[in-house]
Amino acid sequence: MIRTTYRGRPIKVLAARGEPFHRKLVINGHTIHHGWQGDDAQALDWFRQIIDNIENSGGAGMVAMLIPGQYTEPHWYEPGTIDINPSRHATQPGRVCMCPACLTDDMPRYETLPVGACRYCHQGPDGHKHDVDFLNPHRYTEPTTAQQTGRRAVNGQPRQAA
Known part of the structure; x- marks a missing residue:
């Protein structure tokens, strides 16, 4: 073991x-x-x-283009360093998944996440429903510093001093 x-x-x-x-x-x-x-x-x-x-291969979001297989799932990545899109694929914070299914079907529906969105889902702290995702029920959890930084960069917001 x-x-x-x-x-x-x-x-x-x-x-x-x-x-x-x-x-x-x-x-x-x-x-x-x-x-x-x-x-x-x-x-x-x-x-x-x-x-x-x-x-x-570029990490979450990029791996689907370069490595065939099931490496878009969140468990393959370091916890707290990724965002999860509605298809349950791991992405860089604030970015999109580059797999063919997400690019062709779902990409126009995805919006960049707000900086304060939950670490595990796309909901904000106000009105967060812990049981919306029945595969991953959870309470609102503050996003990690890596997630906040990536989301700020994509949303065009300046970096906050740590």
């Missing part, structure tokens, strides 16, 4: 029940695989390779 953090993402590699040489892979609390074949070190190397490819 391995529990570690790589580039801000908590990673767990656990033995799968009843199957020798099978591993359960977990990143940011989200199970990726229940029966990955290999040992702990190979699983950790696989995670590192995927995360390095994501980061080298």
Whole structure:
């Protein structure tokens, strides 16, 4: 069993029940695989390779154009450094997802997020409904500094001194 953090993402590699040489892979609390074949070190190397490819491809929002696969989901990114669009794809704060589905179908509907929008959704502090997103119920949470900075840059607002 391995529990570690790589580039801000908590990673767990656990033995799968009843199957020798099978591993359960977990990143940011989200199970990726229940029966990955290999040992702990190979699983950790696989995670590192995927995360390095994501980061080298431009990160959230850009990865869908350059790397085929399911790397638009929020669990692949460091918590608090991304925004999540209505399609549940990770994007750079204040930006859009560049996957074909978001670009063709949904891009005109997306507006830039206000600086004070919730860390996990697009709602503001006033009138925030914690159960609107039934997959991720939560209370209003102040956006991180990285999210606020990215949103200010896209909205054309000056940077605030920290």
